[in-house]
Amino acid sequence: MGVQGSGASDPNRRSNSLGSLGLPGGNLQLSMLSSSGPPAGVLLREFYKVFGMPGEGPPDDLDLAVFESVFPVEEGDRYDLQRSLGDDGLRRIHRECSETVESLLTAMSGDALLVELSEGARLTSGQFDRLTAGSLWYSLVSSLDKRDPGGLPALAPPFSGLEMPFRARFQMTVFGSLVLKLYVTLVFIREGDLAKLTAEAARARKPVSGRLQKLLRSDYVRYIRNSLAHGTFEQVIVGIRFSDGDKIVTATPGFLDHLSTCLSVAQLQAAAAGLRRMNDH
Numbered sequence: 469m470g471v472q473g474s475g476a477s478d479p480n481r482r483s484n485s486l487g488s489l490g491l492p493g494g495n496l497q498l499s500m501l502s503s504s505g506p507p508a509g510v511l512l513r514e515f516y517k518v519f520g521m522p523g524e525g526p527p528d529d530l531d532l533a534v535f536e537s538v539f540p541v542e543e544g545d546r547y548d549l550q551r552s553l554g555d556d557g558l559r560r561i562h563r564e565c566s567e568t569v570e571s572l573l574t575a576m577s578g579d580a581l582l583v584e585l586s587e588g589a590r591l592t593s594g595q596f597d598r599l600t601a602g603s604l605w606y607s608l609v610s611s612l613d614k615r616d617p618g619g620l621p622a623l624a625p626p627f628s629g630l631e632m633p634f635r636a637r638f639q640m641t642v643f644g645s646l647v648l649k650l651y652v653t654l655v656f657i658r659e660g661d662l663a664k665l666t667a668e669a670a671r672a673r674k675p676v677s678g679r680l681q682k683l684l685r686s687d688y689v690r691y692i693r694n695s696l697a698h699g700t701f702e703q704v705i706v707g708i709r710f711s712d713g714d715k716i717v718t719a720t721p722g723f724l725d726h727l728s729t730c731l732s733v734a735q736l737q738a739a740a741a742g743l744r745r746m747n748d749h
Contacts, residue, residue: 507532507536508536508541508545508546508549509526509532509533509536509541510532511541511546511549511550511553512525512526512541512549512705512706513525513526513532514549514553515549515552515553515706515718515720516706516720518553518559518562519552519562519706519718519719519720519723520706520720520722520723521720521722521723521726523722524720524721524722524723525706525720539705541705542705545704545705545706548704548709548716548718549706549718551716552718558717561686561687561688562688564686564688565683565686565688565689565727566723568679568682568683568686569683569726569727569730571679572676572679572680572683572730572734573729573730573733575675575676575679576676576730576733576734576737579737580675580676581676581677581680581734581737581738581741582737582740582741582744584666584669584674584676584677585665585666585669585677585737585738585741585742586741586744586745587669588665588666588668588669588677588741589664589665589667589668590742590745590746591665591738591739591742591745591746595661595664595665595742596739596742596743596746598656598657598658598661599657599661599735599736599738599739599742600739601656602652602653602656602657602735603732603735603736603739605648605652605656606649606652606653606728606732606735609645609648609649609652610645610649612641612644612645612648613641613642613645613646614641622641623637623640623641635703639703642721643703643708643721646707646708646721646724646725646728647696647701647708649725649728649732650692650696650724650727650728651696652732653728653731653732653735654689654692654693654696654731655693655696655697657735659684659693661735661738662680662684662734662735662738663681663684665738665741665742666678666680666681666684667681680734683730683731688717689727691710691712691715691716691717692710692717692719694712694715695710695711695712695715695717696710698712699711699712699713704718706718706720707719707720707721707723707724708721708724
């Protein structure tokens with residue numbers, strides 16, 4: 469469903485192929501595994517409940533049979549849902565990442581992180597350039613994801629006004645915006661930029677800096693970062709599937725937007741703290 473994206477490695481690499489998922493029987497094995505589980509609509513609802521944000525997924529009052537007739541779930545997607553829901557380790561690292569994001573966003577609603585970083589190490593010119601440019605690019609990229617009065621993805625020129633299938637609309641707006649926002653916050657703005665800035669404050673037991681370091685080091689974030697940099701990523705029925713070797717993370721648009729927003733706020737405050745230190749003579 470949609471076009472696969474890849475980082476700088478071999479463009480023909482498919483780390484989320486059937487072989488890498490340990491399915492030696494190919495399509496027959498996949499069909500046997502996926503058809504033995506609950507209905508696709510039930511899996512979707514449970515996936516959004518575990519890995520999504522409030523309000524994502526099929527509404528509780530929606531007839532799942534109707535939903536599946538409009539948005540049929542392919543066997544590969546069904547297997548991916550079953551795999552994710554049955555992976556206790558994936559559930560754990562997602563839960564830890566989600567809790568850290570929520571805690572950080574609450575703390576950053578004030579100026580706690582700005583104050584902590586303003587007392588820490590000075591930014592290099594390269595760090596300052598990446599943080600400021602990245603913050604601007606994030607703002608520009610966010611404007612790609614617009615909705616029409618009916619809530620459907622709205623296409624920007626030169627595609628506005630054209631009748632496009634929903635999946636194509638989703639990929640051109642929601643998928644594109646998310647991938648670019650995540651690339652800016654996780655790849656272009658290097659992990660080391662924020663890690664170095666927060667290290668001194670974290671050693672001094674500054675609470676917000678410590679939480680930010682925890683988020684940057686989380687396995688969930690690392691898998692997404694690695695797949696953007698040198699793995700593969702593709703649009704699937706519930707959002708985006710990220711593959712880095714044998715590590716696979718499937719995430720919903722709502723959660724990915726929440727994560728990228730948290731990182732962007734932290735990076736913007738880091739840039740502001742850096743500017744404050746530069747002007748502090």
